[in-house]
Amino acid sequence: MNYVHVDDAKDQPGLRLALTMGVPGPWSQSAKYLFEYKQYPFIAVGQKGAQENLELFAWTGHRNAPVAVFEDETPRVGWCEIVMLAERLAPEPRLVPVSSAERAEMFGLITEMASEGGLAWQRRLVMIDVMRAAITDPAARQLPNTLAGRYGYTSAGAARANGICADILAMLAARLETQAGRGSEYFVGDEFTAADLYWACFSQLVAPMAEDLNPMPKRLRGPYTAPETLFIDPILLEHRSKMYERYLSLPLEF
Ligand SMILES: N[C@@H](CCC(=O)N[C@@H](CS)C(=O)NCC(=O)O)C(=O)O
Structure with missing residues (x-):
């Protein structure tokens, strides 16, 4: 990924996307793929x-990623507003269904993956626990401690997280089973939508793809991998493999 410094990006026209460097952060990966899939050019900011x-922070008012800045519009940080920005800037190929019923389904599914309290949010609470335990010297726990402060970590919350993840993963798998029963390989309707794209990226936070496809830092592979107690139905991983093969570039770039 060719990252540009904020100073070299902020006065440029068009779309600037701040993305987390060096890790397959699923929110950043999804934002990147939205625009890549639509072949809409952007400047990647590290x-x-x-x-x-x-x-x-001085430029956008945010310290984390992704942040999408189009021209002089307000910076967008939530996944939903970034999806809608992508759809506005490049209406074709569509990633948001025309039918309002299907839109409601699609945004609901991504909410369970990506919104506050959803799958990735819960996985991050567990990841903070795992990273803390792996670093024996408390003084060296700056990274997990910073994430803990930013994302509402409590040990009680982390203890509840696996149960919530299991429920969401089971719901997503059941959804794909139902869709398969009606002859669709996609989460919503009969076409590739943002829900399929988001699941491909967010699945890395429970079952990262192999090193050749997802060359993430070795020290993070453990924290990104779900505990064995969390059942990941094979249909979920078959789906994400198909989506990458058909629509999303591999290996992952970050
Ligand atoms: N704002 C995003 C969530 C962004 C988010 O959680 N970003 C994380 C994961 S990629 C991040 O930047 N973590 C690293 C950091 O806080 O520096 C949304 O609500 O859709």
């Missing part, structure tokens, strides 16, 4: 995970 990102 965000450093769990750091202060002072220049990014």
Whole structure:
């Protein structure tokens, strides 16, 4: 990924996307693929995970990623507003269904993956626990401690997280089973939508793809991998493999 510094991006026209560098952060990966899939050009700006990102903050008011800045419009940070920006800038190929009923289904599914309290949010609470336990020297726990402060970590919350993840994963698998029963390989309707794209990216947070496809830092592979107690129905991983093969570039770039 060719990242540009904030100073070299902020006065440029068009779309600037701040993305987390060096890790397959699923929110950043999804934002990147939205625009890549639509072949809409953007300048990638590097965000450093769990750091202060002072220049990014001065420019956008945010320290984390993704942040999408189009021209002089308000920076967009929520996944939903970034999906809608992509759809506005490049209406074709569509990633949001025409039918309002299907839109409601699609946004509901992504909410369960990506919104506050959803699958990735819960996985991050567990990941913070795992990273803390792996670093024996408390003084060296700056990264997980920063994430803990940013994303509402409590040990009680982390203890509840696996149960919530299991429920969401079972719902997503059941959804794909139902769709398969009516002859569709996609989460919603009969076509590739943002829900399929988001699941491909967010699945990395429970079952990261192999090193050759997802060359993530070795020290993060453990924390990204779900515990064995969390059942991941094979249909979920078959689906994400198909989506990458058909629509999303591999290997992952970050
Ligand atoms: N704002 C996003 C969520 C963004 C988010 O959680 N970003 C994380 C994961 S990629 C992040 O930047 N973590 C590293 C950091 O805080 O520096 C949304 O609500 O859709």
